[in-house]
Amino acid sequence: KQEVTQIPAALSVPEGENLVLNCSFTDSAIYNLQWFRQDPGKGLTSLLLIQSSQREQTSGRLNASLDKSSGRSTLYIAASQPGDSATYLCAFQGGNKLTFGTGTQLKVEL
């Protein structure tokens, strides 16, 4: 059974810092990895999708990497802003379902 762990569970940083969110998984038989953002009381917004054959994807200040051999993915956020404050979720697609981690709650302070 696929298990997904996200570390840290919560993170508070000053504005402008570069930061890394971590996601680890137990089963390398995945189709893809997807990172989401969730604001309080809202739905999930897709940030980046990495196919299993890819190593990384970039969108603006966000960069996500995937290392299937070590069972790890990282989300790198450059020059963090208060508007980045949210919960970040990683999810792996294996078969017909997404398996989610429990998220990292990020707060970026002025």
Next chain:
Amino acid sequence: NAGVTQTPKFQVLKTGQSMTLQCAQDMNHEYMSWYRQDPGMGLRLIHYSVGAGITDQGEVPNGYNVSRSTTEDFPLRLLSAAPSQTSVYFCASRHGVGAEAFFGQGTRLTVV
């Protein structure tokens, strides 16, 4: 530019009542699914569909029914609501295996 639309956004039910959570997508996606989100447990798959007329169970299907008569719609039915079904419910869709998943804004359900 609707994407995945869920209704209602909020609902309070009494134990034993039944109701249907609606989900519609306008992207012509084959795959649709329902998840529930509970504190400390992440999102868990309830039911999913790989196309009109085809549905299957996920991790936590008990107490829920689904049907898929059209590509666009995938309603979730609570047969007899229980307090354990208090949760936030999300509907998602994607084009196929390996494709990007898109989520609705969620339905916050409270069963008293």
